[in-house]
Amino acid sequence: QVQLVESGGGLVQPGGSLRLSCKASKSLIGINRTAWYRRAPGKVRELVALIDTAGYTNYADSVKGRFTISKDTEKNAVYLQMNNLTLEDTAVYYCRVGSAGWGTSDWGQGTQVTVSS
Numbered sequence: 001q002v003q004l005v006e007s008g009g010g011l012v013q014p015g016g017s018l019r020l021s022c023k024a025s026k027s028l029i030g031i032n033r034t035a036w037y038r039r040a041p042g043k044v045r046e047l048v049a050l051i052d053t054a055g056y057t058n059y060a061d062s063v064k065g066r067f068t069i070s071k072d073t074e075k076n077a078v079y080l081q082m083n084n085l086t087l088e089d090t091a092v093y094y095c096r097v098g099s100a101g102w103g104t105s106d107w108g109q110g111t112q113v114t115v116s117s
């Protein structure tokens with residue numbers, strides 16, 4: 001089991017940027033998938049961005065061109081750079097790591113992102 005701690009959330013104005021971090025309790029080497037999800041008020045949790053061991057990335061259509069997922073295996077960390085934020089990006093953001101096909105996975109506790117003027 002991997003313990004995950006997210007940070008970097010907060011209040012930002014529309015058009016602003018935030019960088020979320022997810023620190024893992026052990027090495028991410030060998031972890032097939034790392035991803036960010038979010039749950040907006042009144043909505044189901046959705047995949048925002050994913051990166052696998054081959055460097056393949058996948059993004060939700062709503063964030064393409066604005067968000068970038070990356071990972072640093074030396075720091076056991078996963079990041080989500082979020083630019084040009086909109087009101088619709090307001091949500092709790094969760095980090096997830098796991099095996100191929102999400103056969104096994106672990107979740108962080110989430111970090112709140114609020115976009116408001």
